[in-house]
Amino acid sequence: MSTKPLVFSFFSGAGFLDLGFEKNGFEIAYVNEIHTPFLEAYKHSRLKLNIPPPKYGYHNGDIGELLSKNSNTMADLMKNAKLSSDLVGFIGGPPCPDFSVGGKNKGENGENGKLSKTYVQLICEQKPDFFIFENVKGLYRTAKHRAFFDTLKKMLAKAGYKCTERLINSIEYGVPQDRERIILFGTRDKGIEKFNWNLDIKFPDRSAFDHEWPDTAGEEWNLLNHPNIPRELMIEHWFKNNDVTNHPNSLDYFTPRAGLVKFQTIVEGDVSRKSYKRLHRWRYSPTAAYGNNEVHIHPILPRRISVSEALAIQSLPKEFELPESMSLTNMFKTVGNGVPFLAAKGIASSVKDFLGA
Structure with missing residues (x-):
């Protein structure tokens, strides 16, 4: 049995969010990224940082290929992961231009917007012990996008998840950048009210x-x-x-x-x-x-x-x-x-504290 919580990473990019979890004692066991240059950058950076490759490898493709209607691969990997570790989680930030005020603003009907629902469907199917969902503030603050966000949370609640959310600003964590993002954390543990968002905050309340x-x-x-x-x-x-x-x-x-x-x-x-x-x-x-x-x-x-x-x-x-x-x-x-590293590290610290990992 692994002493580290295992994490499946989706929409990984070059792995900034993953690195924050790795630096907090989580093991990235699986990496999904559709854009080949980003995945190659992920591999290159980990080689330079002397971080071993994920035990379940890389998936260079659409996350939709991992849903049960298309493949049994994810179910097999999750079965193995749950036998290998007491805690298994999903982390990911689906592409966000369809929810960004300065982007396409097509919402849930945009090609990127649909991926948020696919990610949530995958969580509901595979039932990891915890998950992180990251996206732009437009998903949280724009009325029509907020309605879609609420729909996603209802899907997760139906699957047995208790969730907590926060609109963070990366500067709070010591990042030299004014960058707001919505973070949704979910767990099958009923004590979600104990989750401490402020654990690694260096500059609270703006x-x-x-x-x-x-x-x-x-x-x-x-x-x-x-x-x-x-x-x-x-x-x-x-x-x-x-x-x-x-x-x-x-x-x-x-x-x-x-x-x-x-x-x-x-x-x-x-x-x-x-x-x-x-x-x-x-x-x-x-x-x-x-x-x-x-x-x-x-x-x-x-x-x-x-x-x-x-x-x-x-x-x-x-x-x-x-x-x-x-x-x-x-x-x-x-x-x-990418998610700024210090913000990713701070979020991972709060997750680790909550899980007692």
Whole structure:
């Protein structure tokens, strides 16, 4: 019998959420990802981090293939897993553009939106001891999407799950980023009210935003005059901490076709535009979302941020890297899609505490 809880990971991307669980003593036993470049990045990063491959392997395909009507594979794996460990869980964040205000907004009828229901159907079929469901705040706050979210929770309740949810902001966990996401935790244990969301929270009740953060660059604002602002939430802290200039992905960034003019006219800290937001050295980043023409500019250099800098903004350990064979588009997409590592680690800590694992 395994001493570690076993976790089946779905929509794994490059594995940021998984890494948070791995660092809390969970064993990732199975990995599902349909996009081959993301799965190859997952394998590459684990090799660099000296983390062994999942005991039940990788599934490079649609999660719908795992439902009982299409295959008995998942049932066989779950049977084996439950014989191997006292606790078996599912974690995953289904693709979210259909629920994002800035995305397609097609909701449950969109191709990505349907995957949320498929994930919940798989949970109800296989009945893991616990699960994590992660998605954008639009699923929680937009009325028509919230109705769909409530339907998913009713499905889970019918299958015997007790659930608790929270709209988290990654900055609460010490991530240098303003990023809200809805997290749903479910268990077959009836004591769900004992789940402690605040276990690893470093900046509760939006206290991270209460400081006198700089607006845009100017001589009147001096870092030395603001000693109480948390340095660990500043981009510059993470760039230095992760040694981004010497990181394997330091030279991975898009070069503008139109030259340097646009980059040179936007002042440090100006994030007022939908795109071409210049970050500030002494402030946290807006949400790291590098699709839909979203562009983040380096605080002081006339270029877009690099992959190594984006990984730092996602609070990844400096040893985490993406393979050079990966396209820039796929690199930034998997970074932007991922759950910030410190937030993932904090959520996993609360799950571990609740389970007594």
